[in-house]
Amino acid sequence: GQSLEQPSEVTAVEGAIVQINCTYQTSGFYGLSWYQQHDGGAPTFLSYNALDGLEETGRFSSFLSRSDSYGYLLLQELQMKDSASYFCAVRDANRGSTLGRLYFGRGTQLTVWP
Amino acid sequence: NAGVTQTPKFQVLKTGQSMTLQCAQDMNHNSMYWYRQDPGMGLRLIYYSASEGTTDKGEVPNGYNVSRLNKREFSLRLESAAPSQTSVYFCASTRQGQSSSNQPQHFGDGTRLSIL
Numbered sequence: 327g328q329s330l331e332q333p334s335e336v337t338a339v340e341g342a343i344v345q346i347n348c349t350y351q352t353s354g355f356y357g358l359s360w361y362q363q364h365d366g367g368a369p370t371f372l373s374y375n376a377l378d379g380l381e382e383t384g385r386f387s388s389f390l391s392r393s394d395s396y397g398y399l400l401l402q403e404l405q406m407k408d409s410a411s412y413f414c415a416v417r418d419a420n421r422g423s424t425l426g427r428l429y430f431g432r433g434t435q436l437t438v439w440p
Numbered sequence: 441n442a443g444v445t446q447t448p449k450f451q452v453l454k455t456g457q458s459m460t461l462q463c464a465q466d467m468n469h470n471s472m473y474w475y476r477q478d479p480g481m482g483l484r485l486i487y488y489s490a491s492e493g494t495t496d497k498g499e500v501p502n503g504y505n506v507s508r509l510n511k512r513e514f515s516l517r518l519e520s521a522a523p524s525q526t527s528v529y530f531c532a533s534t535r536q537g538q539s540s541s542n543q544p545q546h547f548g549d550g551t552r553l554s555i556l
Contacts, residue, residue: 334480359544366528368444369483371544413482417543427473427498428545432482 328352330431332414337437338404346399346434348414356417358390358397359428363411372399372412401436409438442466446531446548453521453555461516461551463531471534472514473498473545474506476527483530489514521555528552 330350338344348358357376361369375381375390375397387400401408415428447462465472470491475483475498485498487506495506503525505517514533518525532545 357542359542361545366477366550368530368547368549369545370547374542374544376542427485427488429485430475430483432480 328416328418328429330414330416330429332412332431332434334432335435335437337439339439340404340406342404343400343402344404344436346401346412346414346436348397348399348431350395350397350414350416350431352395352416352418352429354418355392355395358388359415359417360386360388360399361413361415361430363413363433365410369413404438406438406440409436411435444531444533444546444548446529446551448551449549450552451554453518453553455522455555457521458517458519459521459553460518461529461531461553462513463515463548464513465531465533465546466512467533467535467546468511469533469535469546470511472508473532473534474504474514474516475530475532476500476525477530477550478527486516486529523555526553526555 332348359374360372363369373388380389385402390397411433413430413433415430418427444465473488474486484500489495489508492511507515529551531548534543534545
């Protein structure tokens with residue numbers, strides 16, 4: 327089966343840097359994704375890592391280490407609007423018909439203070 | 441371009457009633473998904489449809505049925521609603537492609553369902 331662990335809450339102040347960690351256990355692995363969700367609205371895609379290393383997209387970066395079954399989302403120059411829930415998710419690699427299937431962590435609630 | 445559209449946005453049911461949640465996407469995606477989200481539980485997959493004409497159970501399928509009506513539409517049915525099915529339901533879609541390529545899921549705005 328699959329399991330993902332991430333912290334339930336993180337707080338930081340505007341302008342700071344915050345890192346949200348995710349460890350996973352899967353029977354097959356194709357990549358680690360991150361999604362953002364504001365106030366229970368539609369989750370939106372942030373980033374995806376299929377290979378080890380750092381992927382940067384503006385103020386957000388995501389890192390993956392497949393040997394450690396570990397990844398993180400790094401948010402820089404935090405803004406109030408970054409207050410949201412962040413979910414890591416892994417893709418199931420075991421079944422050819424379900425390549426798009428994701429398993430989600432329970433989410434990390436980020437609160438950014440002024 | 442609407443993306444993924446879910447109806448209704450809110451619904452209150454009595455225990456034992458039935459209802460169908462509708463989902464439609466206009467992105468020509470192959471795969472569609474139904475999730476439920478409960479406080480502190482993240483997103484849990486109920487059912488999914490990898491392509492038109494196929495459906496499979498996810499992590500929490502009990503008490504639900506689905507229909508992939510065509511490539512655009514994927515509906516979720518509660519035959520006899522129970523209070524434990526009170527939740528926020530999200531539909532998502534994605535384009536199925538190469539195994540290592542990125543396949544972000546696109547989500548609807550959700551249906552907030554209360555069972556009394």
